[in-house]
Amino acid sequence: MYCPQKSKFITFVSLFTILAGVLVICGWLLNIDALKTLIPQYVTVKFSTAMCLCFLGVTTLLTQQSPKKNIRFALITLSIIVALFGLFGLLQDLLQFHVVTDQFFNGGNDTLTNTNYSYNSYATINTSICTLLLGLAFLLLGYKQQKIQLIGQYMLHVVTLISTVAIIGYLYGLSLFYKFSYVSSMPVHTASLFFGISIAAAFLHPQYGLTNLFTGSRVGNQMARKLFLPLELIFVVLGFLRFKTQYNHLVTLEVSIYMLPLIMLVICLTIVALTAIWLNRIDEKRSAAENEVISINSSLEKRVAERSVELTALVDKLGESERRYRLLIEHASDAIYVLNFDNNFTEVNASMCKMTGYSREELLQLNLVNLIEPGHLKIDPIVLSPDELAEAVIKERRFLKKDGTSFDVEVNVKKFSDDRILVIARDITARKAMETELRLAELKFRTLAEKSMVGIYIVQKRKFTYVNPRFAQVFGYSQEELINAPSAAMVVSEQHRDIALEHIRARLAGEIDSIDYEAIGQRADGSLNWVEFYGNMVTIDGEPTIIGSMIDITERKEAEELLRQSELKYKLLFDSNPLPMWMISKDDLSIIAANKAATRHYGYTIDEFLQMNARDLRIEEDWSAMVDSFNKNTSDSGDQGIFKHQRKDGSIINVQIITQDIVFNGRPVRLSLANDITEKIKSEELLRKSEANLQTILNTTDSAYALFDKNLRVLAYNTMAAKFIKTQYKHEQDGADLPADYFPIERFPQLEKFAGQVLTGHHVSYEIDYQQPNGDTMWYDVRLLPIIDSNDLILGLMISLYDITERKNAESDLKAAYERIHAQINSIKTMAWKQSHFMRSPVANLKGLAAMLKDDPGDATALAYVMFELDRLDAVIIEMANDAAIHED
Incomplete structure (x- = not known):
């Protein structure tokens, strides 16, 4: 069936019909007359009719199951079988031939001698018609076309009409359809079963035919349901009186005629009373709803008046907030722009114009699609629907400048309440380049030992047995002090110490294998810091041991707390910037405002900043250049360069200064942002030194080394590797070369096989020989090792070759x-x-x-x-x- 209705009534009728059919079939098989008739002193139900009833019940029951291919096939098969039974029965009655279906089950005991009958197994003509119509109806209801389903629904209505007429005929003692055949009319219990199964089948698609009249939820449908059964009761009562008068003679004909209008009057009065009560209830509900609406309207009018006063005050505050918001947006170091849901720019700040190379007027005429690189836009299309922007979204995009050059940005997207979209964009091209360099550096250094920047520790019997220098440095102890400490929990503050001891106990007891948790640490000087512990339980020399790592997350925690507070209190205002910012008067170089980031980074309080001069932050050598810079006007925000600043404690830091000249409270001031890049400069220098050390080590060893990615592209190699390729393969190595370009054809499949094993985590080693032009043989020990990062992800492989010719000759x-x-x-x-x-x-x-x-x-x-x-x-x-x-x- 195509989306049939599910109903307990349909299931009940189906099961009841199946049960009745099975009982009749058992009566014929076991020759039990009581089961053949179902109801004592009634006509027997034919065997073929009982089979059809079983099939119809099963077909209706299957419609209540989930639609599957096998169920649909069973429905079609059963419907065809039922239709064929009805067709054969109809042909028997019309053409007077006999297809022996029930003869095998009547045992020859019920054969009639009347010349008008050959076997009493003939089904009545109205039974055959109902069977044929039901089979065809189920077939038609299985189609998806509504017109075909409608034809099937009306076939069911015809069956309902035929069975209803038969039932009424029995109530009034009238035989029906004698002129169509030589057999008796449809039995009353057969008519009742056909009536029930046709009604149940009609409810499978209640939107079609007359069923829709009784299944809708409108007032007319409810009225039809309420009046139908009482009206049917009139026909039942008339039939009952007719039956009792004719067969049981309980009352005379005159009395029955007198009782007929009386009963009809009582039934009509009952219908009128029930209808009036039902309509009065509807009217009461309507009146109550109207009164409730009136009350709600009154309260709403009062609330609207109160809200109007509040909104007036809020509008004034909003105007001031809007002015401050636009001032901050315009002078922010990050690019900020506002879009509508058509991706058109409605507002842009100066940083956005500088970053893209367009003027403000040009950007306001453009669509966001014009600024995104087409290839990137195809991979990551723009999604600005209200549902997608319920919360702030941070992602990376690739923009195009006016001159066509592309650059990477990080965008923070948030929807305003007025369906506008605020986007804060930051150029991350330098960061992305550094990330790429770091990934390459990690690939190069992964195979060599280096000092870990993460604290590593080993705990046995609740005491440290090993800590690395980084671990001791974070907590201000020496390694010996921590190893000799009475408890490993001494580095955790009092408020988290019990938690740490419980985690240590649980792992040493074997209750858990690993754990990751954050705690407040306590340094040797008593100061506190935030740390994150990772630890796994292993067994070393039979002793339960915890091996783990520790990360100092103090800065991250402080940044998280700062960001959370700033977003809740000030959002995009001056103090929310995580980098030090201040306003400096251009006339006397005095600091007139500073944010909290500046106080944290430089060690001064806000009051101390307000008493300071810009010279106090610079080293003396830069004073002259700073004064010259303040004498110049910079209408656009820009990067002034890298300068040395001095903190309160006297330490010198390298900062990148970004400035914007504005007018604040009528005074020309310079809004400055300082980005501390001291650690970045140190990291870059450390990276250069480390790479130089690695190249020195690789180029001084007598082994050949080469690093490959997963596609066997050469990433790095030493001089011995280049010498080997030139000597054995007569090839000058180029960074873009692939081994397949110069490797011998007979050897390359073996290399691919070994590389596949290594890229699944295995180590491969073997010896290989190369014949030299002078007849000698060179032997090499070859080892292939996977290159694995800190997350156990295989990034590529390393191949090392060592000349073992002397050993092989020996x-x-x-x-x-x-x-x-x-x-x-x-x-x-x-x-x-x-x-x-x-x-x-x-x-x-x-x-x-x-x-x-x-x-x-x-x-x-x-x-x-x-x-x-x-x-x-x-x-x-x-x-x-x-x-x-x-x-x-």
Whole structure:
């Protein structure tokens, strides 16, 4: 079905119809008359009719399930089966032929002898019509077209009409449709089931046909529902009186005729009374609603008058706030502009004009789309709908200047209550470049050890067993003092110490494996700072151990607290800027205003600032240049450069000064913003030194090193690597080259395979040989290692090659010497064997012949044998001597 209505009534009727059909089928199968009739003393329900009722009940029940492909197929199949049953029954009645459907179940006991009947299994013509119409209706309701569904709905209404007429016929004792067939009319229980299933099916699509009249929520629909059942009661009562008069003779015809108008009068009066009560309730609700509206209007008029007075005062405050807001916007160092929901500029400040290169008039004629790089706009389209801007949104964009150059900005987008959009943009091109440099530096330095800028600690038995210098530095202790401390919680303040001890206990007890929490730390001098601890529980030498890291988040916490307070109190006003700002009078260089950031950064209080001169912040060497700068007028805000400032404690810092000349309270003043870049300069210098150290290490080692990204693009290599490529591949290495450009074809697949293993976290090592033009062989030990960042993300791989030719040659020589020694041993074994076998026989014979000559010295035969054995012995000795000479060679 296409979006059928779900209803408990439909489910109940479906289950009841299935139950009735199953009972009749069981009666036919088991030959139980009580089940065949369903109601005692009534006509039996045919087997084919019971099957159709079961199928119709199942079909209706399936419409209450979630729409699935299998369910839709079952609905269509069952509907076709029901329609075929109805069609065959109708053809039997019209064409007088018999398709043996029920004959198998009546056992031949119910065959009629009347010549007008062949079998009593024929369904009545109105039953067949209802079955056919129901099957076709379910098929049509399954289509998505409304017209086809409407035809199916009216087929259901026809079934309802036929079954209703049959029921009324039984109430009045009249047989229907005799002129259409030779069988009896539809049984009353069959008509009732058809009536129920047609009504339930009609409720699947209540928006079609007559069903819509009774299912709507309007007054007419409610009236139809209330009047329909009482009107039906009139026909039931008439039928009941007719039935009792004709068959039971409870009352006479005259009495029944008298009672008829009386009962109709009572029913009509009841209908009128119920309708009047219902309409009176509606009128009472309407009157109450009108009175409530009148009361609400009165209260609203009073509230409007009160609000008008308040709004007048607020308008005056708003005017003053608007003036101060525009002053701050215009002289802010960040670019600020206001858009409408069509992305058109409605306001821009001077910083925005300077950043983009357009004048204010040009920007006000442009759309935001004109300033965003097309490629970036395609990837990240503009979304300025009210729903998307319920809260402030911070993201990065790539803008185009008037001259066509692109630059990166960070935008903070917030919707005003009047559906305007405020955007604060900051040029982050330098920051993005630095981020790129830092990522490359991290890739280069990742494989080498360097001092961690994060505090590292190890805790066993609730005491530190190791802390790195950064950890000790954050808390102002030496490493030895912390390691010898009685408890690891001594670096946590009293208010958070119990929490820290509980976290240590839980991890050492094995209740949790890792934890991340923030706490207030306590330095050696008693001062407090904010720190963030990360720790995991491991086992070292059988002892539960906590290994973790610590980050000093004091500045972040202070910045977060400052930002939160500033946003709540002042928002975009002067004191909300996190960088030091002050107003300096141009005539006498006195400081007439300073924000809280300046007091924190320079150590002076606001009152102290107001008593100071601009010279007090500069070193003496810069005074002359500063005076010359104040004598010049700068209508536009601009970067004045980098200068040295002196804090209250005497420390010197490098700051970037951005200024704007304005008129404040009638005095020419200069609004200055100071950006402390001391740490940035130190970081850049440290980065240059570290990179130089790395290059020195790589270029002085005797191993070849090369760093690759995940696409096997060369990121860095040392001189030994360039020498190896030039010697073995006859190629001059270029940074843009890929290994596939010069690697031997037969070796590159193996390199790709090993690189794939390394990029999944494995280490690969093997030995490889290269044949030289002079016939020699060069051997190298090759190792491939993954490059992993602090988040365990694999960024690329490193390949190292070490020349092991001398070692391989030594191994080859050792193997040859071993083979020669083995040959000598075999030769010695042969000589020993000859000594023990070839010499033994002549010596033994000589001993025997010597005994014979002793007895008879003149025995010539014995003497001849002695000479023969002596020759044999001499030949063996000569052969052994030759073997020895060969061995010496």
